[in-house]
Amino acid sequence: MSIQLRRKEEIELMRRANMAVYEVLQILREMVLPGVTTAELDQRAKDECVRRGAVPAFLNYPSPSPDVAPFPGVICSSVNDVIVHGMPSNEPLKDGDILSIDFGCSIDGYFGDAALTVPVGNVSAKAAHLVDVTRQSLERAIEACIAGNRIGDISHAVQSLAEANGFGVVREFVGHGIGTRMHEPPHVPNFGQAGQGRQLKPGMVIAIEPMITEGSFETKILDDGWTAVTKDGSLAAHFEHTVAITTDKPYVLSRP
Ligand code: MG
Numbered sequence: 001m002s003i004q005l006r007r008k009e010e011i012e013l014m015r016r017a018n019m020a021v022y023e024v025l026q027i028l029r030e031m032v033l034p035g036v037t038t039a040e041l042d043q044r045a046k047d048e049c050v051r052r053g054a055v056p057a058f059l060n061y062p063s064p065s066p067d068v069a070p071f072p073g074v075i076c077s078s079v080n081d082v083i084v085h086g087m088p089s090n091e092p093l094k095d096g097d098i099l100s101i102d103f104g105c106s107i108d109g110y111f112g113d114a115a116l117t118v119p120v121g122n123v124s125a126k127a128a129h130l131v132d133v134t135r136q137s138l139e140r141a142i143e144a145c146i147a148g149n150r151i152g153d154i155s156h157a158v159q160s161l162a163e164a165n166g167f168g169v170v171r172e173f174v175g176h177g178i179g180t181r182m183h184e185p186p187h188v189p190n191f192g193q194a195g196q197g198r199q200l201k202p203g204m205v206i207a208i209e210p211m212i213t214e215g216s217f218e219t220k221i222l223d224d225g226w227t228a229v230t231k232d233g234s235l236a237a238h239f240e241h242t243v244a245i246t247t248d249k250p251y252v253l254s255r256p
Helices: 008-031 038-052 125-143 151-164
Strands: 075-079 082-084 098-107 110-119 175-177 184-188 205-208 211-213 219-221 228-230 236-238 241-244
Touching: 008 038, 008 098, 008 110, 008 241, 038 075, 038 098, 082 098, 082 211, 082 236, 098 125, 098 236, 110 125, 110 236, 110 241, 125 151, 125 205, 125 211, 125 236, 125 241, 151 184, 151 205, 184 205
Parallel strands: none
Antiparallel strands: 075 082, 075 098, 082 228, 098 110, 175 184, 175 205, 205 241, 211 236, 219 228
């Protein structure tokens, strides 16, 4: 599959799916408190999909490895040192945790994808700073989503801000094109050089998702075959938006 350029009508269909993603993430974010389980958040996300006629995109997503069962959750719920692809569980969230929630769905065959990291109760200043910088790095990346710029301009925007704050930028997992599939070309890395890579064109739609760590950027996968954690056990944060390139300003589909 090559990079797809979407017509205006298609982008509006993606807007619908992405606004469903936004609404569900807002509901989940408000549920996050010490004592709540990520399984409860997952069930709520499933119910909210049904209400909106949306099909969860992550549930039963196949693993690239044949020995690993498909993903069991509607959301990815990644606590503390879990970077991405954490499975919903019955373990209650604790005061001071940070929780990344990634959620995607489709409506009428068009996909939406977004993520955010939420503090649970009172978190350390360092954790709050990590979450803040990760969110800001996504905003910088969105500002780079101008036709004529290159993928490397997005990558550089994330990396330069994260590293200026002394944080690590995950290499193994990257953003992606999105449209009639959850994951389409191109790759959108969170590290790279400005002015390099594919040129951004009106009609391209990409999911940008910085994954930033407090320590080293090295990762490992737990025995469940999905859960990606920092190798050094340091905290990780993750934010994501789906963005359409236009002839004018970036169009962030996954927020009002
Ligand atoms: Mg994504």
